[in-house]
């Protein structure tokens with residue numbers, strides 16, 4: 001393979017880096033993580049003129065090289081380490097023409113690392129409306145670089161950029177601000193001690209050491225006489241650096257940039273006033289949330305039903321075409337339903353990300369953050385946590401993925417950890433059947449009934465558990481996060497179709513290939529456990545049941561056999577084995593089996609009970625009647641009574657009974673540590689609460 005030119009895209013958040021990246025690479029892109037951390041890594045390949053190729057890396061958005069967060073640290077680590085495999089041949093700094101001054105701060109820092117640097121001035125389409133004009137040749141000369149004036153939105157200037165990348169070798173790698181002026185005495189000493197090195201680079205290594213010493217111990221040691229002793233000394237030097245850089249930038253822009261104020265219109269200000277209004281702001285936001293909820297909950301149900309039927313059909317057809325046997329059973333009852341269990345989430349994920357991308361792209365999301373941040377921050381969450389929490393009421397999987405837009409890792413992690421408490425739609429079938437069994441069907445007052453109040457209460461409990469545990473996690477998690485917070489207020493824009501489409505496709509792919517493997521593996525394991533048994537009770541189930549019940553119809557007989565098989569399968573034995581553990585919660589071994597098999601997904605509980613009680617799983621009335629008549633073998637009391645029912649409701653409210661969520665949390669946090677903690681914590685909590693409830697009520 002011919003050598004590819006290595007290009008790093010660098011820039012402040014919201015300057016259009018990803019848009020430029022999408023234009024350069026199209027769908028030739030991959031998303032992963034940087035090794036060992038959960039910062040998203042996007043890379044792709046771009047075809048340049050004359051058959052040359054470039055490898056493009058979209059680095060996380062960063063305001064400066066004085067890193068304080070993990071995301072920014074990624075950028076610095078790569079730029080400071082010539083041996084890093086991502087070290088660029090050429091850096092492309094993407095800037096927004098409307099915020100050129102602030103964006104150039106980062107540009108001058110990169111430039112001073114003496115890496116060939118191209119400056120992209122993006123959003124050129126907004127120049128005329130804002131009355132901005134630029135003297136490009138003069139800016140190129142003053143900044144000692146090559147500039148591409150680009151509009152990612154209109155796909156203009158990208159070819160020019162490709163040409164500049166191709167000829168990167170001719171770009172001078174000269175610094176533009178003299179680091180000696182930041183702290184003359186200190187830098188003078190540095191320069192004398194390391195005459196052959198870029199002192200700015202050395203300086204960054206030293207500051208990185210101060211900032212991240214606790215995180216990364218294998219950093220090269222700073223020579224002792226150059227160690228920065230205190231954080232305040234460091235801050236002072238950094239402030240000095242920022243001042244010097246802005247002096248330089250101001251002086252450049254005074255000559256190269258002209259803004260005609262009168263040309264700017266006031267539409268943005270008027271929109272802002274409504275969208276961040278004390279009443280209308282919230283009103284509009286909740287209306288949008290309602291729409292999103294509707295899409296995930298209701299609109300996705302049509303494609304989801306189709307997918308469900310398609311996989312059932314596929315399973316049936318395969319069964320009828322192939323000769324029967326354990327291998328075909330594995331395919332038709334294990335693998336196909338397992339795959340179906342993955343594909344079925346695609347509509348919800350796609351819908352949610354369609355909305356989120358549009359909200360982000362249009363600039364509206366920043367207003368939401370502004371509105372919600374103050375409230376959410378009290379609980380250790382971010383303004384952007386609202387969307388995942390609301391989406392969680394439909395399904396935790398897209399919700400966990402939606403946390404990707406939360407910049408601070410700590411806030412994102414807390415959101416991921418608490419989202420599974422919200423009442424997702426898979427809990428509903430379980431709730432509904434138990435509520436109708438144990439809660440009296442009577443009215444309280446005129447409108448409400450005990451049953452509907454119970455359901456409402458369960459929703460509140462879920463939300464309360466989420467917010468409450470966020471509050472606790474915020475207190476106990478020791479994670480370094482952004483210690484300064486900038487609310488970006490970008491201008492309003494029509495969303496770019498290409499960005500939205502790529503985002504939706506990429507999120508769906510991430511789910512299918514990232515979490516899908518785990519979901520498939522666990523479904524197969526659970527299938528094996530339910531389809532095989534340790535002794536002849538399982539293998540001879542048919543004969544045993546047939547000889548015991550002589551006057552049953554074929555259908556009833558089949559149901560009895562299925563029930564018998566499940567009872568003597570591995571899962572059946574597991575259910576019996578945990579009976580002593582779940583008995584204090586008011587459950588018997590049959591419910592135990594239901595709990596174990598519904599670890600795949602909560603709604604499986606109802607189907608499993610139907611099988612155990614040997615009734616067809618599509619006859620809801622029959623299941624209910626059968627459950628109602630189930631009595632304890634010794635005491636003769638009904639198994640499903642108020643105490644055990646409430647206990648079961650609370651168990652499902654708190655327990656992490658969803659392997660798909662665990663799989664996606666593993667993917668999003670890039671480790672097994674967090675999903676395992678989540679699983680253990682939620683299960684223990686669920687057990688304790690269900691136990692207390694049963695013991696009080698019984």
Ligand code: GDP
Pocket residue numbers: 011012013014015016017018019020061122123124125126150151152153154360361362363493494495496499
């Ligand atoms: P990133 O945060 O730097 O990756 O920026 P994005 O690529 O996500 O873009 C941020 C916003 O700017 C999005 O709403 C884009 O649609 C918008 N945007 C990107 N490029 C342009 C452009 O050339 N012109 C205009 N008007 N908007 C743009």
Ligand code: MG
Pocket residue numbers: 017018061
């Ligand atoms: Mg981006």
